[in-house]
Amino acid sequence: MELITTIKENRAKFWLTQQDLASKVWVRRETIIFLEKWKYNPSLKLAIDIAKTFWKPIEEIFKYKK
Secondary structure: OOOOHHHHHHHHHOOOOOHHHHHHHHHHHHHHHHHHHHOOOOOOOHHHHHHHHHOOHHHHEEEEOO
């Protein structure tokens, strides 16, 4: 299964740069880059923090493609 995220789309809706989001969830910008490129599976805490930033459930931000 492959992890798919909608982080990039949600960042655009909130006018956030990768660095802005990284600062809000206490990670490096590179972590956000890897998440957007589907090369990194986030910890549960990071997934929750990102979902809260966008005011959405985790399931709308992170999905698994079969």
